[in-house]
Amino acid sequence: xxxxxxxxxxxxxxxxxxxxxxxxxxxxxxxxxxxxxxxxxxxxxxxxxxxxxxxxxxxxxxxxxxxxxxxxxxxxxxxxxxxxxxxxxxxxxxxxxxxxxxxxxxxxxxxxxxxxxxxxxxxxxxxxxxxxxxxxxxxxxxxxxxxxxxxxxxxxxxxxxxxxxxxxxxxxxxxxxxxxxxxxxxxxxxxxxxxxxxxxxxxxxxxxxxxxxxxxxxxxxxxxxxxxxxxxxxxxxxxxxxxxxxxxxxxxxxxxxxxxxxxxxxxxxxxxxxxxxxxxxxxxxxxxxxxxxxxxxxxxxxxxxxxxxxxxxxxxxxxxxxxxxxxxxxxxxxxxxxxxxxxxxxxxxxxxxxxxxxxxxxxxxxxxxxxxxxxxxxxxxxxxxxxxxxxxxxxxxxxxxxxxxxxxx
Amino acid sequence: xxxxxxxxxxxxxxxxxxxxxxxxxxxxxxxxxxxxxxxxxxxxxxxxxxxxxxxxxxxxxxxxxxxxxxxxxxxxxxxxxxxxxxxxxxxxxxxxxxxxxxxxxx
Ligand SMILES: Cc1cc2nc3c(=O)[nH]c(=O)nc-3n(C[C@H](O)[C@H](O)[C@H](O)COP(=O)(O)OP(=O)(O)OC[C@H]3O[C@@H](n4cnc5c(N)ncnc54)[C@H](O)[C@@H]3O)c2cc1C
Numbered sequence: 001x002x003x004x005x006x007x008x009x010x011x012x013x014x015x016x017x018x019x020x021x022x023x024x025x026x027x028x029x030x031x032x033x034x035x036x037x038x039x040x041x042x043x044x045x046x047x048x049x050x051x052x053x054x055x056x057x058x059x060x061x062x063x064x065x066x067x068x069x070x071x072x073x074x075x076x077x078x079x080x081x082x083x084x085x086x087x088x089x090x091x092x093x094x095x096x097x098x099x100x101x102x103x104x105x106x107x108x109x110x111x112x113x114x115x116x117x118x119x120x121x122x123x124x125x126x127x128x129x130x131x132x133x134x135x136x137x138x139x140x141x142x143x144x145x146x147x148x149x150x151x152x153x154x155x156x157x158x159x160x161x162x163x164x165x166x167x168x169x170x171x172x173x174x175x176x177x178x179x180x181x182x183x184x185x186x187x188x189x190x191x192x193x194x195x196x197x198x199x200x201x202x203x204x205x206x207x208x209x210x211x212x213x214x215x216x217x218x219x220x221x222x223x224x225x226x227x228x229x230x231x232x233x234x235x236x237x238x239x240x241x242x243x244x245x246x247x248x249x250x251x252x253x254x255x256x257x258x259x260x261x262x263x264x265x266x267x268x269x270x271x272x273x274x275x276x277x278x279x280x281x282x283x284x285x286x287x288x289x290x291x292x293x294x295x296x297x298x299x300x301x302x303x304x305x306x307x308x309x310x311x312x313x314x315x316x317x318x319x320x321x322x323x324x325x326x327x328x329x330x331x332x333x334x335x336x337x338x339x340x341x342x343x344x345x346x347x348x349x350x351x352x353x354x355x356x357x358x359x360x361x362x363x364x365x366x367x368x369x370x371x372x373x374x375x376x377x378x379x380x381x382x383x384x385x386x387x388x389x390x391x392x393x394x395x396x397x398x399x400x401x402x403x404x405x406x407x408x409x
Numbered sequence: 410x411x412x413x414x415x416x417x418x419x420x421x422x423x424x425x426x427x428x429x430x431x432x433x434x435x436x437x438x439x440x441x442x443x444x445x446x447x448x449x450x451x452x453x454x455x456x457x458x459x460x461x462x463x464x465x466x467x468x469x470x471x472x473x474x475x476x477x478x479x480x481x482x483x484x485x486x487x488x489x490x491x492x493x494x495x496x497x498x499x500x501x502x503x504x505x506x507x508x509x510x511x512x513x514x515x
Contacts, residue, residue, distance in 0.1 A: 037439070037440055037443040037444075038439045038440065038442055038443035040439060044439045045439065047437075062437070062439060081443075097504070127480065127497045127498040127499075128478060128479070128480040128481065128482075128483045128495075128497030128498050129477055129478070129479050129480065129497070130479045130480065131480070132480045133498075134438075136437055136438075136439075137435070137437060137438040137439070137440070137441075137480070137481050138438075138479070138480040138481060140435070140437070140466075140467065140470065141466070141470060141473070141474065141479050141480065142479075143470070212477040213474070213477050213479055214479070233479070234479065234480075
């Protein structure tokens with residue numbers, strides 16, 4: 001490992017990670033982004049990108065992602081192609097598949113999601129032979145051929161529309177009753193009007209058949225359990241996604257039962273200095289615009305974290321003198337009332353004792369680390385160690401002097 | 410790496426003796442583009458032991474389909490003109506390609 005310590009290390013180069021890189025690098029932070037494939041993530045696998053604000057129809061996913069990447073690089077973000085396989089969350093050391101290690105002050109996880117597979121017979125063996133999860137990659141193989149699309153959310157309906165530009169016919173297999181789709185109304189309207197699209201309702205796929213290339217699918221009616229075989233040349237599967245968070249399991253990082261990373265509004269995870277953005281976190285809307293917004297928030301929160309942590313380390317933990325850290329909030333009446341007593345008492349020691357005020361309203365994290373729950377609380381540090389804690393009414397001139405007695409000669 | 414296409418595929422791959430790797434790619438396939446430098450690096454490393462070819466499926470669609478390729482990326486291996494193995498989609502990674510080369514050379 002080189003001695004270099006990055007300010008922000010981003011795992012994943014989709015729109016979430018790239019936006020974080022833009023904000024991080026622009027704030028003059030040493031920013032490294034590690035991406036295992038090509039930057040752009042899922043957003044680079046769709047041609048029709050119509051809802052990124054300011055970019056109207058005609059914008060493509062790969063085009064937009066190329067612009068994101070160039071934007072990040074223009075501010076000086078470093079992009080490395082490698083796969084992160086392990087993270088030491090406490091030390092913030094990242095290990096990659098190629099054997100490299102990187103150390104950083106903060107980590108932003110942006111690993112996104114991958115298409116969910118069905119795990120039906122034929123699906124795995126016929127990948128690259130007609131079974132696909134990426135219309136952009138494979139659509140032009142299907143000129144004059146027939147394909148089926150499984151799924152009925154935004155991605156399924158949008159990509160089906162894209163496929164009609166190439167294929168002879170596109171049959172969408174929908175699990176719901178006739179006329180019911182999960183996709184946005186505008187996408188539905190367009191699909192229902194498209195003469196190349198055919199529909200099979202109340203159904204899913206049971207098997208994909210073919211010797212070397214896809215030849216047919218077995219469609220299962222979920223109401224009657226009836227199986228019918230239909231000839232086709234291609235199968236595009238859009239049945240949701242799964243987060244790529246396998247590599248952070250068992251690191252102490254909080255995930256929900258489906259593997260999504262839990263964060264708060266500031267993109268903070270349960271681990272200090274580790275943030276998560278984009279499709280891999282628990283959130284309401286998984287889109288390019290929200291992934292990018294997450295990235296911006298995380299980079300700014302990471303910057304603030306670095307400033308606060310370094311301030312605390314330099315001013316408190318690495319200080320030679322005893323330091324009385326007063327956790328307080330100007331919003332709490334009691335804290336305001338007690339502050340003058342605290343200040344005059346500490347000041348009476350002159351240069352021998354240092355006073356350091358922490359606004360708990362603005363920095364909850366450090367307060368939590370020292371189990372501060374009362375307002376105000378004094379935590380007395382000597383050579384980086386906690387030597388005494390005084391809370392609320394227990395804080396008096398006498399109690400402060402008593403706590404300092406052994407430390408100050 | 411040798412560019413193969415509909416006019417030279419027969420001679421360069423199907424009539425070739427020994428082991429041949431064919432990287433089926435397309436300009437719109439991001440993961441193909443991502444892995445291309447890795448395949449080129451492998452060509453440097455193993456180029457004297459097997460032949461490395463790349464085939465742009467755009468413009469060679471029928472040829473790709475005749476080779477039972479209908480989706481990208483695919484890395485196919487031929488021995489004495491016969492397709493003997495292949496890697497597709499997510500399995501196309503630098504590590505997997507190198508492992509497969511070593512397996513087939515052994
Ligand atoms: C077919 C399809 C169509 C879509 N259409 C639209 C649309 O029209 N509009 C819209 O707004 N959204 C659309 N979306 C959704 C949008 O693409 C996603 O919400 C967005 O890409 C999420 O961004 P992200 O950065 O969180 O993750 P991703 O885009 O998934 O990127 C994550 C990146 O992290 C990398 N990575 C993962 N793990 C590691 C690791 N361990 N080490 C290194 N790198 C790693 C991956 O290779 C990937 O590049 C579509 C999605 C799909 C699949």
